[in-house]
Amino acid sequence: MIKTREHKARVIGAHLVLIVFLAFVIYPLAYLVSVSFRTGHTLVDTIIPSNPTLEHWYLAFEQPYVGMNPQKKDLDGVDAVTFNNALGDVTFSADGRWTLTANPRVEAEYFPLRSYLSIGFLDRVGRVVSSTEPVHLVLDTADRADRYSDDVVFIAADGQASGQLIIPDTPAGAERTTVQYGNAYVSKPTFPVLSWLMNTIKVAGISAMLILLLSTTSAYAFGRLPFKGKGPMLKSLLVIQMFPNTLFLVALYLLFDKLGGFVDFLALNTHSALIIGYMGGLALNIFMVIGYFDTIDPAMEESAAIDGATPFQTFYKILLPLSVPILAVVFILAFIGFVNEFPLASVIISDLDKMTLAVGAQQYIQDQSQLWGDFAAAAVLSGVPITIVFLIAQRFLVGGLTSGGVKG
Amino acid sequence: MANPNAIPMVPQSAAQGGWKLWLQRGIVSAISLFFMYIVLVMYSQGEPLFAVVTLLFTTAFAYIFLFDRAYVWRYVFSGLAGMMLFIIFPILYTLGIGFTNYSNLHLISFEQAQSYFLNQTYAAEDGANYDLVLYEDGAEYRITVENEDTGDTYVATQSVPMTHTEQITLALEASGPLDSTLANLQPAPRNAAILLRSELDRVMLVLPDGTELMKSRLTQFSTTYPLYELADNGNLINQQAGSVISPNFEAGYFEDENGQRLNPGFTVNVGFDNIKRVLTDKGMFDPFVQIFTWTMLFSAFTVVATFIIGVTLASLVQWEPIRGRALYQLLLILPYALPSFISIMIFKALFNQNFGEINFILKSLFGIAPNWNSNPNTTRAMILFVNTWLGYPYMFILCLGMLQSIPKDLYEASGLEGSGMFNNFFRITLPLILKPLLPLLIASFAFNFNNFVLIELLTKGGPIIIGSNPQAGETDLLVNYAYRLAFRGDTQDFALASTISTFIFMIVAVIAFLYLRVAKVEVGVKKH
Numbered sequence: 001m002i003k004t005r006e007h008k009a010r011v012i013g014a015h016l017v018l019i020v021f022l023a024f025v026i027y028p029l030a031y032l033v034s035v036s037f038r039t040g041h042t043l044v045d046t047i048i049p050s051n052p053t054l055e056h057w058y059l060a061f062e063q064p065y066v067g068m069n070p071q072k073k074d075l076d077g078v079d080a081v082t083f084n085n086a087l088g089d090v091t092f093s094a095d096g097r098w099t100l101t102a103n104p105r106v107e108a109e110y111f112p113l114r115s116y117l118s119i120g121f122l123d124r125v126g127r128v129v130s131s132t133e134p135v136h137l138v139l140d141t142a143d144r145a146d147r148y149s150d151d152v153v154f155i156a157a158d159g160q161a162s163g164q165l166i167i168p169d170t171p172a173g174a175e176r177t178t179v180q181y182g183n184a185y186v187s188k189p190t191f192p193v194l195s196w197l198m199n200t201i202k203v204a205g206i207s208a209m210l211i212l213l214l215s216t217t218s219a220y221a222f223g224r225l226p227f228k229g230k231g232p233m234l235k236s237l238l239v240i241q242m243f244p245n246t247l248f249l250v251a252l253y254l255l256f257d258k259l260g261g262f263v264d265f266l267a268l269n270t271h272s273a274l275i276i277g278y279m280g281g282l283a284l285n286i287f288m289v290i291g292y293f294d295t296i297d298p299a300m301e302e303s304a305a306i307d308g309a310t311p312f313q314t315f316y317k318i319l320l321p322l323s324v325p326i327l328a329v330v331f332i333l334a335f336i337g338f339v340n341e342f343p344l345a346s347v348i349i350s351d352l353d354k355m356t357l358a359v360g361a362q363q364y365i366q367d368q369s370q371l372w373g374d375f376a377a378a379a380v381l382s383g384v385p386i387t388i389v390f391l392i393a394q395r396f397l398v399g400g401l402t403s404g405g406v407k408g
Numbered sequence: 409m410a411n412p413n414a415i416p417m418v419p420q421s422a423a424q425g426g427w428k429l430w431l432q433r434g435i436v437s438a439i440s441l442f443f444m445y446i447v448l449v450m451y452s453q454g455e456p457l458f459a460v461v462t463l464l465f466t467t468a469f470a471y472i473f474l475f476d477r478a479y480v481w482r483y484v485f486s487g488l489a490g491m492m493l494f495i496i497f498p499i500l501y502t503l504g505i506g507f508t509n510y511s512n513l514h515l516i517s518f519e520q521a522q523s524y525f526l527n528q529t530y531a532a533e534d535g536a537n538y539d540l541v542l543y544e545d546g547a548e549y550r551i552t553v554e555n556e557d558t559g560d561t562y563v564a565t566q567s568v569p570m571t572h573t574e575q576i577t578l579a580l581e582a583s584g585p586l587d588s589t590l591a592n593l594q595p596a597p598r599n600a601a602i603l604l605r606s607e608l609d610r611v612m613l614v615l616p617d618g619t620e621l622m623k624s625r626l627t628q629f630s631t632t633y634p635l636y637e638l639a640d641n642g643n644l645i646n647q648q649a650g651s652v653i654s655p656n657f658e659a660g661y662f663e664d665e666n667g668q669r670l671n672p673g674f675t676v677n678v679g680f681d682n683i684k685r686v687l688t689d690k691g692m693f694d695p696f697v698q699i700f701t702w703t704m705l706f707s708a709f710t711v712v713a714t715f716i717i718g719v720t721l722a723s724l725v726q727w728e729p730i731r732g733r734a735l736y737q738l739l740l741i742l743p744y745a746l747p748s749f750i751s752i753m754i755f756k757a758l759f760n761q762n763f764g765e766i767n768f769i770l771k772s773l774f775g776i777a778p779n780w781n782s783n784p785n786t787t788r789a790m791i792l793f794v795n796t797w798l799g800y801p802y803m804f805i806l807c808l809g810m811l812q813s814i815p816k817d818l819y820e821a822s823g824l825e826g827s828g829m830f831n832n833f834f835r836i837t838l839p840l841i842l843k844p845l846l847p848l849l850i851a852s853f854a855f856n857f858n859n860f861v862l863i864e865l866l867t868k869g870g871p872i873i874i875g876s877n878p879q880a881g882e883t884d885l886l887v888n889y890a891y892r893l894a895f896r897g898d899t900q901d902f903a904l905a906s907t908i909s910t911f912i913f914m915i916v917a918v919i920a921f922l923y924l925r926v927a928k929v930e931v932g933v934k935k936h
Contacts, residue, residue, distance in 0.1 A: 011729045018724055022739050028754045043763035214487040221483035239920040240495055246860040246887050247909050250894045250902050251498035262449050280494030282487050340747050342861045358749040372757055379750040390745035
């Protein structure tokens with residue numbers, strides 16, 4: 001190595017290029033994770049959520065989430081304010097005394113409900129200048145009273161509580177005195193994310209198994225057995241696989257509409273119809289398997305045949321065990337392809353709980369309501385396992401994608 | 409057809425002995441019988457085309473799995489059948505629809521439209537009205553009617569479950585006011601007539617004298633007569649008004665004497681009208697050409713951009729002095745590993761006009777906030793950016809494999825001659841990988857040409873091209889345009905969509921031809 005300095009510079013340069021590029025790759029993913037932890041469905045926040053919450057994750061796992069929203073009431077110039085913080089009706093006097101009469105707005109199954117009370121001073125534009133230490137309130141059924149320590153005010157579901165906050169002197173710069181409180185609420189899961197995940201795994205798994213079965217048997221016939229019309233048929237397969245099913249969605253829809261009238265499992269809005277419809281995407285996989293079979297020496301199969309093995313036995317007992325790597329590649333690629341498949345699934349499936357993830361995830365983002373937070377949590381939940389499977393398998397894929405199918 | 413890999417095939421070796429053979433025959437026969445039953449159902453429901461196709465499949469299936477002569481085909485039958493049914497048949501069907509006027513205004517066949525009109529009824533002025541009283545008979549219902557004028561009561565001869573979806577006919581028999589059959593039945597609740605209104609609509613009652621009654625109000629049946637009667641020349645004569653409506657097989661409508669069209673229309677063959685419309689109608693031709701150009705540019709740009717990025721990254725990651733290459737490789741594949749329906753939505757959020765991070769950064773750096781939704785050019789730029797992000801890992805993986813197969817001594821030799829990095833790349837690397845990659849680049853072009861999901865999820869084709877009729881989107885690819893015609897908008901013009909699909913078929917066929925030329929399909933030859 002003569003030009004060590006220049007060489008070093010080049011290495012550092014290459015690292016820099018890769019790292020800058022990776023920033024572009026990773027930022028959107030980090031952004032997705034960030035959105036899933038943000039309060040509400042906001043897109044405007046720092047990458048580390050300023051006010052993190054697990055609400056979207058509770059909903060993604062189909063669990064109800066009990067949270068609270070910060071609210072405030074002005075105290076200036078009034079004797080008392082009354083409000084309902086979902087635990088009950090609160091009367092807050094200007095001198096700091098308050099009473100709460102329990103009147104929970106939600107059913108007992110969502111207890112405990114939490115809230116707080118504190119005094120906040122705001123400046124002219126409404127920013128908080130300072131606020132007092134909050135008093136925490138919790139409402140639960142009476143028999144669970146001993147679970148809570150003394151630093152929270154316990155309120156039974158039909159009880160009452162009262163207390164007094166000390167109102168400090170107005171600090172410099174503050175113009176408004178407010179009572180700050182938490183308004184408890186329960187958000188319930190809107191979409192069956194876990195069923196979507198199960199549907200996706202079921203449809204993609206069965207479809208990929210069937211694709212594997214059909215493509216290996218077909219590839220065996222095309223690669224090893226002699227029959228008439230093989231060459232033209234292979235060429236037509238190659239042409240066929242360039243026509244994606246998006247081009248004839250209308251026809252497929254009408255086809256399943258008709259077939260469903262005769263056979264139940266081919267009716268629209270069933271997973272079986274979707275799986276059967278996916279079998280059209282077979283051609284490319286056949287080529288991948290043929291490409292791999294071609295690299296296996298047929299001598300072993302010939303000797304098995306001479307020993308009296310039937311063609312099926314040579315296929316099943318000799319060729320298949322030798323082809324495990326390509327079988328893995330075909331299965332994984334097909335599986336991921338079906339998980340990602342959107343057009344056919346969106347046309348065939350219409351029931352909310354029968355949807356696959358690709359279709360279901362779009363339900364979050366409609367023109368009128370864009371639930372980015374819920375979407376992000378559901379997307380991370382469903383995307384992470386698929387991504388991990390893919391990354392584990394990528395070692396095979398690098399070889400499989402290039403050796404599969406066609407040779408230049 | 410000499411195949412060096414072929415196993416000497418002895419059909420007899422496939423034959424099995426004894427009970428296995430009979431088991432095989434039994435299973436194949438059972439499946440065939442099941443399919444024959446479906447053929448019968450299809451035929452009886454008036455779908456001869458489906459019946460014939462299924463019959464052919466069943467015959468082929470039975471032959472292939474019963475006779476050893478067709479042994480080889482057992483391996484390919486299911487695959488081929490699946491592709492026939494779910495690719496070739498839909499393609500042909502699509503081509504066929506393109507020559508009709510099939511849309512939501514012309515959904516049904518002529519016979520169905522005719523029988524729709526023939527099933528229309530009207531209550532004659534001189535007809536009698538009958539009040540409906542429903543009785544509950546367990547889970548079923550018994551219909552009784554009472555003549556408004558004479559007070560005569562009639563009872564249906566049988567109870568029905570009222571779950572029918574097609575028209576049923578019930579015979580009535582005369583009965584006294586306190587008939588014995590009704591004595592042990594409960595009158596149905598008052599809201600039954602409302603709950604069962606659509607089922608009652610499909611009930612025809614026949615009086616003992618043969619007069620037919622149909623529901624005329626919520627709880628009233630009346631003597632009805634068919635509104636239309638079929639004349640010998642195929643026209644329909646309106647019995648109430650005396651007018652005549654006639655089918656127009658050019659337009660696919662029944663029309664009255666003034667040429668006024670009556671819904672529902674029916675499907676007719678319109679020949680090349682759709683193709684003519686696409687090529688001559690200004691509201692369609694201009695958008696079509698624009699969309700076609702954009703589709704070509706989009707695919708070409710994507711292939712070139714992803715290839716350049718892919719090959720650059722692959723060269724960097726391949727370079728031995730770089731440490732942590734495995735980690736780089738893993739992270740660089742991430743966009744390919746993440747399901748695209750997620751990553752596209754992430755970019756939709758990032759490119760959000762008011763709240764997106766990208767406009768936030770652009771605004772703080774350059775003071776601009778491009779409109780990613782309504783300006784066609786910036787929207788296209790966004791699409792190209794997103795698709796490059798999504799697509800480069802595929803090229804990266806391909807190039808990585810190709811680069812590994814280039815012998816290292818080529819670089820050593822050129823290094824000794826004093827060749828530089830760029831010289832090496834353009835003189836050795838690129839020529840060596842471009843040739844084997846060409847078919848895959850063409851395949852990538854074809855894929856992006858039909859990249860429906862990206863556009864559908866990112867922009868839905870918007871913004872709308874001004875002056876397009878029916879509506880077309882500035883960022884629609886051809887395949888999205890076809891989808892828009894078929895499933896969006898108020899017309900649901902399946903025929904026009906199929907015509908666009910036909911154009912896409914032709915273009916894809918050209919691409920496929922190019923692909924076949926460069927790919928040189930060889931099967932059954934060992935790689936060395």
